[in-house]
Amino acid sequence: xxxxxxxxxxxxxxxxxxxxxxxxxxxxxxxxxxxxxxxxxxxxxxxxxxxxxxxxxxxxxxxxxxxxxxxxxxxxxxxxxxxxxxxxxxxxxxxxxxxxxxxxxxxxxxxxxxxxxxxxxxxxxxxxxxxxxxxxxxxxxxxxxxxxxxxxxxxxxxxxxxxxxxxxxxxxxxxxxxxxxxxxxxxxxxxxxxxxxxxxxxxxxxxxxxxxxxxxxxxxxxxxxxxxxxxxxxxxxxxxxxxxxxxxxxxxxxxxxxxxxxxxxxxxxxxxxxxxxxxxxxxxxxxxxxxxxxxxxxxxxxxxxxxxxxxxxxxxxxxxxxxxxxxxxxxxxxxxxxxxxxxxxxxxxxxxxxxxxxxxxxxxxxxxxxxxxxxxxxxxxxxxxxxxxxxxxxxxxxxxxxxxxxxxxxxxxxxxxxxxxxxxxxxxxxxxxxxxxxxxxxxxxxxxxxxxxxxxxxxxxxxxxxxxxxxxxxxxxxxxxxxxxxxxxxxxxxxxxxxxxxxxxxxxxxxxxxxxxxxxxxxxxxxxxxxxxxxxxxxxxxxxxxxxxxxxxxxxxxxxxxxxxxxxxxxxxxxxxxxxxxxxxxxxxxxxxxxxxx
Amino acid sequence: xxxxxxxxxxxxxxxxxxxxxxxxxxxxxxxxxxxxxxxxxxxxxxxxxxxxxxxxxxxxxxxxxxxxxxxxxx
Numbered sequence: 001x002x003x004x005x006x007x008x009x010x011x012x013x014x015x016x017x018x019x020x021x022x023x024x025x026x027x028x029x030x031x032x033x034x035x036x037x038x039x040x041x042x043x044x045x046x047x048x049x050x051x052x053x054x055x056x057x058x059x060x061x062x063x064x065x066x067x068x069x070x071x072x073x074x075x076x077x078x079x080x081x082x083x084x085x086x087x088x089x090x091x092x093x094x095x096x097x098x099x100x101x102x103x104x105x106x107x108x109x110x111x112x113x114x115x116x117x118x119x120x121x122x123x124x125x126x127x128x129x130x131x132x133x134x135x136x137x138x139x140x141x142x143x144x145x146x147x148x149x150x151x152x153x154x155x156x157x158x159x160x161x162x163x164x165x166x167x168x169x170x171x172x173x174x175x176x177x178x179x180x181x182x183x184x185x186x187x188x189x190x191x192x193x194x195x196x197x198x199x200x201x202x203x204x205x206x207x208x209x210x211x212x213x214x215x216x217x218x219x220x221x222x223x224x225x226x227x228x229x230x231x232x233x234x235x236x237x238x239x240x241x242x243x244x245x246x247x248x249x250x251x252x253x254x255x256x257x258x259x260x261x262x263x264x265x266x267x268x269x270x271x272x273x274x275x276x277x278x279x280x281x282x283x284x285x286x287x288x289x290x291x292x293x294x295x296x297x298x299x300x301x302x303x304x305x306x307x308x309x310x311x312x313x314x315x316x317x318x319x320x321x322x323x324x325x326x327x328x329x330x331x332x333x334x335x336x337x338x339x340x341x342x343x344x345x346x347x348x349x350x351x352x353x354x355x356x357x358x359x360x361x362x363x364x365x366x367x368x369x370x371x372x373x374x375x376x377x378x379x380x381x382x383x384x385x386x387x388x389x390x391x392x393x394x395x396x397x398x399x400x401x402x403x404x405x406x407x408x409x410x411x412x413x414x415x416x417x418x419x420x421x422x423x424x425x426x427x428x429x430x431x432x433x434x435x436x437x438x439x440x441x442x443x444x445x446x447x448x449x450x451x452x453x454x455x456x457x458x459x460x461x462x463x464x465x466x467x468x469x470x471x472x473x474x475x476x477x478x479x480x481x482x483x484x485x486x487x488x489x490x491x492x493x494x495x496x497x498x499x500x501x502x503x504x505x506x507x508x509x510x511x512x513x514x515x516x517x518x519x520x521x522x523x524x525x526x527x528x529x530x531x532x533x534x535x536x537x538x539x540x541x542x543x544x545x546x547x548x549x550x551x552x553x554x555x556x557x558x559x560x561x562x563x564x565x566x567x568x569x570x571x572x573x574x575x576x577x578x579x580x581x582x583x584x585x586x587x588x589x590x591x592x593x594x595x596x597x598x
Numbered sequence: 599x600x601x602x603x604x605x606x607x608x609x610x611x612x613x614x615x616x617x618x619x620x621x622x623x624x625x626x627x628x629x630x631x632x633x634x635x636x637x638x639x640x641x642x643x644x645x646x647x648x649x650x651x652x653x654x655x656x657x658x659x660x661x662x663x664x665x666x667x668x669x670x671x672x
Contacts, residue, residue: 068624068628072624073620100653106628184626184631219640220643221643224642313658316658320658320660321645321646324660423663424647424658424660425621425628425658425659426657427655428649
């Protein structure tokens, strides 16, 4: 055994890196150490969340992703490694599950190689004790050369001790023993040896654990799918019917019926263009973001509940065989289903997937699920052109989206994502009742990010579209002679082969980039009359269907593009815009031209 | 024989993991190494993936990947 001085360079700020396996209560610990003082971003170049928090003005804690090892080739591991190598990391907080030390300490042995002091935090000691596991902390501490602190993060037990250790820099007294292993086998026999000397297990192996009992029901051949769909149904009821959407609607109503008229009245004396910029451009743009918030928060609360309880891993298991066909793992099913409500939370919930490839592929496929906003367009057109077959036509559109998602998924899997085949190994954690505080913080973090980042982009884009539809070279004007109308007339020829090459239609599709339901209101403004009388003059039954197919598939609205850009960067956002436009054009073209043959 | 040949409830000891390095590395990091006791707990409702148990925790993996884990019976 070699003893060495630690390599950290102490500045006035202490930086602690928090690291551990997935499902060991890392988020709960991080939140009780840092409270509300957090900053969320992404690690450079990858879609892995970077969360920093502060214990006080002098102690920064960086929450690293949950991983099992440092050397099994994932992005999460790479960034953790790079970060731990940095000189300004003063101490490693390694949180482990006390009832599963063997596996958890594997990561610890690898952390030792960074030559930094380690505080080993044994979480859930209460659960370990009730399983008959007894640990001698002193021996464990001596043998591993780390400080050992037993805690129960969800109850707050032992947190004070962790804080004190950090505040007093007590970890400075440690001396490192560098561990060198050549194989996993060596590492595990080292760990087994250590545990022999400090851990006793008094378990009754004949007893069936509670998790096994729950799994007997949840993973039962006949009950698994009904229960899975029931849990999704409940979450969607909460999100889109009972809590989220109603709150959003109230917010929307307050906004449009009270706040905007009020703004208009106090700005009655300002010049028209200025009032329009503020009200129609800026305030409307921000409003369209804010009204999303309750839906997103409710949905994330539900998803966090599934995750924290341990059920999400089972859901992934149940759906894996089906989802694998389109190159995704089972977990990707949830974002796809969420996409039927709105692509924004759908894409955002894709961040819960393990691999970067899964996250990206899912985000590209989610917008093919027909979202709520498009219903407005379907409703208008089916009531005019397909009176007898409304439900059938709408159903066919939803089905088309799903079928295309499968085809495109298989296509992407074999082309752009070909090299990234990931083995599917997931741990099925024990079930537990989620901790309410963690749930709340988890939920709010996502919502906050949405308002901040997607918000700025949606805001900017709203102002640009407002400008284009309110101005031409001679100044302020109505939509029919605006820049947007000129652009509509310019791009119109590309829609002629699809059967709806009228500039009015092109312009309404352009405004649909704001939000898909806007297609309907724009048509109202541009055609300037009763649409049920006017539209049949411009559309045949076939071109109406071709148009609906185009609306289903074309470029997602700016909220979605902004979310895509926030989560995955400019390239992915641009690619998503381009591929969906191409797809929409090709499929509408096929529908229109094959339909003409009959 | 490989772990796929076990029925739910049966156990064996890991002999070797073949196949791609990523899979082998990850399984080994989780403690799935030569001599480790490993059992099959159940299969997913659609027959794939399967759930295995080692060192006191449950792991789900696809049959395709599970085929790479060779075992000997006790």
